[in-house]
Amino acid sequence: MLISKNIAIVGVTGQVGQVLLKILAAKNFPASQLRFVASERSAGKQIHYQNQALTVEDIASFDFSKVDLAFFAAGSEVAKHYAPIAANAGCIVIDKSSYFRMDPAVPLVVPEVNGYLLKNSPSKIFAVPNCSTIPLVMALKPLHDLAIVERVEVATYQAVSGAGIKGVQALEDEIKSFKNSDITEYDNKVPKLGFPIAFNIIPKIDDFLPSGYTKEEMKMTDETKKILSPEILVNATAVRVSVWQGHSEAVHLRTVKPLELAAATQALKDFPGIQFCEAEIPMPFTHAANNPIVWLGRLRRHPQDSAHYLSFWLTCDNLYKGAAYNALQIAEKLFDSLAKNA
Amino acid sequence: MLISKNIAIVGVTGQVGQVLLKILAAKNFPASQLRFVASERSAGKQIHYQNQALTVEDIASFDFSKVDLAFFAAGSEVAKHYAPIAANAGCIVIDKSSYFRMDPAVPLVVPEVNGYLLKNSPSKIFAVPNCSTIPLVMALKPLHDLAIVERVEVATYQAVSGAGIKGVQALEDEIKSFKNSDITEYDNKVPKLGFPIAFNIIPKIDDFLPSGYTKEEMKMTDETKKILSPEILVNATAVRVSVWQGHSEAVHLRTVKPLELAAATQALKDFPGIQFCEAEIPMPFTHAANNPIVWLGRLRRHPQDSAHYLSFWLTCDNLYKGAAYNALQIAEKLFDSLAKNA
Numbered sequence: 001m002l003i004s005k006n007i008a009i010v011g012v013t014g015q016v017g018q019v020l021l022k023i024l025a026a027k028n029f030p031a032s033q034l035r036f037v038a039s040e041r042s043a044g045k046q047i048h049y050q051n052q053a054l055t056v057e058d059i060a061s062f063d064f065s066k067v068d069l070a071f072f073a074a075g076s077e078v079a080k081h082y083a084p085i086a087a088n089a090g091c092i093v094i095d096k097s098s099y100f101r102m103d104p105a106v107p108l109v110v111p112e113v114n115g116y117l118l119k120n121s122p123s124k125i126f127a128v129p130n131c132s133t134i135p136l137v138m139a140l141k142p143l144h145d146l147a148i149v150e151r152v153e154v155a156t157y158q159a160v161s162g163a164g165i166k167g168v169q170a171l172e173d174e175i176k177s178f179k180n181s182d183i184t185e186y187d188n189k190v191p192k193l194g195f196p197i198a199f200n201i202i203p204k205i206d207d208f209l210p211s212g213y214t215k216e217e218m219k220m221t222d223e224t225k226k227i228l229s230p231e232i233l234v235n236a237t238a239v240r241v242s243v244w245q246g247h248s249e250a251v252h253l254r255t256v257k258p259l260e261l262a263a264a265t266q267a268l269k270d271f272p273g274i275q276f277c278e279a280e281i282p283m284p285f286t287h288a289a290n291n292p293i294v295w296l297g298r299l300r301r302h303p304q305d306s307a308h309y310l311s312f313w314l315t316c317d318n319l320y321k322g323a324a325y326n327a328l329q330i331a332e333k334l335f336d337s338l339a340k341n342a
Numbered sequence: 343m344l345i346s347k348n349i350a351i352v353g354v355t356g357q358v359g360q361v362l363l364k365i366l367a368a369k370n371f372p373a374s375q376l377r378f379v380a381s382e383r384s385a386g387k388q389i390h391y392q393n394q395a396l397t398v399e400d401i402a403s404f405d406f407s408k409v410d411l412a413f414f415a416a417g418s419e420v421a422k423h424y425a426p427i428a429a430n431a432g433c434i435v436i437d438k439s440s441y442f443r444m445d446p447a448v449p450l451v452v453p454e455v456n457g458y459l460l461k462n463s464p465s466k467i468f469a470v471p472n473c474s475t476i477p478l479v480m481a482l483k484p485l486h487d488l489a490i491v492e493r494v495e496v497a498t499y500q501a502v503s504g505a506g507i508k509g510v511q512a513l514e515d516e517i518k519s520f521k522n523s524d525i526t527e528y529d530n531k532v533p534k535l536g537f538p539i540a541f542n543i544i545p546k547i548d549d550f551l552p553s554g555y556t557k558e559e560m561k562m563t564d565e566t567k568k569i570l571s572p573e574i575l576v577n578a579t580a581v582r583v584s585v586w587q588g589h590s591e592a593v594h595l596r597t598v599k600p601l602e603l604a605a606a607t608q609a610l611k612d613f614p615g616i617q618f619c620e621a622e623i624p625m626p627f628t629h630a631a632n633n634p635i636v637w638l639g640r641l642r643r644h645p646q647d648s649a650h651y652l653s654f655w656l657t658c659d660n661l662y663k664g665a666a667y668n669a670l671q672i673a674e675k676l677f678d679s680l681a682k683n684a
Contacts, residue, residue, distance in 0.1 A: 155497030155579070155592035157499070157543050157581065157583070175517060195623070195625060195628065196625075196627050196628065199585055199586055200585060200625050200626060200627035200628065201499050201583055201585060201590060201625060201626065202623070202625060203590070203592070203623060203625070204623050204640075211642060211643070211645060212640065212641065212642030212643070213645055217645075218645065221645050221646070233644070233646050233647050234645075235644050235645065237592035237594070237653060239499065239590075239592065241499070241543055241583055241584075242541065242583075243541055243543060248543060248545070248581075250497035250579035250581065252495045252577050252579070252594075281537070281544070281545060281546050283537060283538075283542050283544060283545070284542060284543065285538050285541050285542035286537065286538065286542065298545060298546075298554065298579070299554065300555060301553070301554070302575070302577050303553060303555055303559075303560065303563050303576075303577065304563070304575050304576075304577075305493075305575050309577065311577060311579060313545045
């Protein structure tokens with residue numbers, strides 16, 4: 001039971017930290033068991049939680065042995081330095097950054113997909129996958145179990161909040177400078193994301209690697225292989241679009257064994273955390289934003305080559321199931337599992 | 343030489359008609375040889391072209407024998423009824439609608455790709471492919487010539503102008519009702535496109551077919567097969583995004599023969615109408631809008647399976663090369679070819 005534990009949130013002022021607080025508040029998690037931790041810069045600030053103001057503590061002097069679990073909702077640098085310190089102090093770390101994801105000693109967990117890794121793990125550190133990987137492996141898992149997913153082609157439509165508060169501000173600033181639909185009249189000389197995002201799309205998320213893929217695209221490839229199977233071939237194009245919350249993905253895949261549409265439909269309907277849309281078209285603004293559901297629809301066969309090919313569409317809030325909610329699920333399952341073993 | 347001909351523009355008040363006028367004006371096409379034609383509703387209106395006001399004539403009574411060529415930039419219903427009347431009057435018809443595209447007797451032409459169809463064609467009617475098909479076949483053609491394209495997976499990011507003036511107004515209205523980045527405060531109760539498009543994406547363009555594909559997606563499949571080869575397998579997901587002009591596409595493909603990246607790069611660089619971007623990232627707002635170029639970049643090999651798989655990104659103005667400019671190219675090549683034969 002998470003509710004009986006003392007927990008720290010590192011990076012509480014960020015977007016993922018704030019969503020984590022919303023979810024904890026909705027669960028009536030007691031403020032007395034909650035500690036807020038951040039860099040020296042934010043230390044001393046007051047953050048409201050339920051009806052109380054809690055003071056943010058400096059991570060450099062924070063005693064992680066006083067909490068049972070720490071959510072790291074900060075960047076890779078913070079995770080790299082402080083997660084091992086916390087773990088050595090006996091604290092369980094659930095890290096949202098990419099730093100530990102590909103570490104063979106660290107479980108990379110989406111509870112519905114590979115939650116079994118949470119039982120009896122020798123690791124004190126657990127990694128939350130990338131926000132575009134999580135809904136993808138959720139959708140692939142039931143199909144993989146039925147017919148072995150061989151090859152996945154995925155194109156993403158990722159929200160600006162995936163680029164942090166900076167991304168949200170970029171879109172907001174640019175939209176406010178909108179004058180009319182004559183695109184030449186919109187003042188956008190210094191785009192915060194490097195390129196304009198309002199009335200545009202950016203087919204580059206994170207840095208390029210020598211292969212021509214971006215780091216974001218290779219996260220989807222590498223993490224999906226670690227979570228589902230090293231045999232799966234994943235080819236991604238990751239694109240930023242002018243949406244606030246909710247990453248969407250157009251997925252085209254091939255299975256090793258033939259797969260009936262009816263069987264695929266039933267498996268997706270039965271999978272926890274997925275809302276299967278039959279006639280409805282799931283979209284980020286109308287469906288995904290502010291809830292933990294993976295919305296999946298438009299399941300269909302390849303128009304000319306039907307036995308092994310399926311295509312579908314999904315959308316999922318990158319801050320909820322794509323980050324904070326998945327982290328919280330890991331914590332809950334870990335403590336439930338520990339309680340059962342006790 | 344198009345410039346020596348009398349031409350009519352049917353549907354001159356629409357977006358494609360207006361872009362056609364811009365291009366003709368830039369070429370100094372003489373107003374004296376230009377006739378504007380529309381439905382009874384628009385007949386009698388004055389439309390400015392260069393320094394003159396031309397009166398729109400009623401299509402129902404228009405004598406197509408008085409012009410050498412008619413651009414049909416109207417819908418399928420107008421094309422269905424009036425294109426055969428114009429053709430029977432001896433007028434060449436270049437039609438932007440989907441009505442004649444899959445008619446085996448009508449050439450479906452992207453001049454750079456299959457311009458040879460314009461020589462000695464018995465047809466008086468020529469069809470312009472769908473705005474998302476045109477840049478796709480432009481990019482596929484040089485690769486197909488090198489190594490035979492076997493299979494294409496494509497996800498699109500299509501501008502609102504692809505939905506007509508209604509699409510542009512939908513985005514404009516919704517953006518104007520934007521209050522702040524709290525998405526719950528934006529008033530969007532009756533979206534003109536059926537679903538919100540501002541801060542959203544819509545994975546449905548045109549109607550659904552029983553297969554689960556949309557008509558837009560099957561246009562890409564069927565037209566690519568007609569233009570390039572009936573053997574090519576094309577699987578598309580077509581998505582509307584909040585961009586004014588410029589359709590973009592994430593393309594993942596397999597070739598029958600192995601294909602070196604360097605050879606693919608050279609072939610794309612050499613292909614007329616394509617601007618190959620090496621380090622630059624082509625985007626609709628910054629690159630595609632208001633010019634006839636197919637901007638192609640992010641060419642790369644599959645991360646795990648490199649010999650036969652290539653991926654790339656393209657963006658292209660749906661009103662220019664995707665419609666008006668391609669129509670004008672057809673006209674110019676037709677008359678050049680006729681002049682050579684005379």
